[in-house]
Amino acid sequence: MTIDYKMLGKRLKDSRLSAKKTQEQIAEHLDVSVSYISQVERGVTKISLDTLAKYTAFINGDISAIISGVSIKDKAYMFDELNINILELYPKERQMVNDFVMLLMKNR
Numbered sequence: 001m002t003i004d005y006k007m008l009g010k011r012l013k014d015s016r017l018s019a020k021k022t023q024e025q026i027a028e029h030l031d032v033s034v035s036y037i038s039q040v041e042r043g044v045t046k047i048s049l050d051t052l053a054k055y056t057a058f059i060n061g062d063i064s065a066i067i068s069g070v071s072i073k074d075k076a077y078m079f080d081e082l083n084i085n086i087l088e089l090y091p092k093e094r095q096m097v098n099d100f101v102m103l104l105m106k107n108r
Contacts, residue, residue: 003067006043011066012055013041019059029058 016026023037030037030051039045047055056063065071086094 004043005046007069008047008066009041009043011069012047012052012061015056015059015061015066016041019061021059026055026058030054 016023023034023041027034027037032051036045040047052066053063055061056066062071062073065074070077086097089097
């Protein structure tokens with residue numbers, strides 16, 4: 001898997017704006033330059049995992065969503081993957097999966 005740093009930067013910027021934080025606030029918190037934050041948000045410069053974790057924690061962001069574009073908090077998390085896999089099952093296996101899901105839901 002390759003990381004699309006332009007997309008990662010866009011997600012960081014969108015998350016920062018949603019958190020109503022400025023690049024200056026992020027830079028000060030991370031002890032980096034505003035120019036560095038700008039470059040990361042444009043995908044020009046790569047960000048370390050440690051810095052990414054600090055950035056997302058500061059804005060109360062979801063690091064998994066920023067990296068992958070998918071949040072485990074999202075109700076549709078893994079929905080497409082599950083559907084694709086279920087389509088490959090035989091009817092009896094599909095029923096077993098459904099029974100298992102119903103059992104999980106019943107015993108929460």
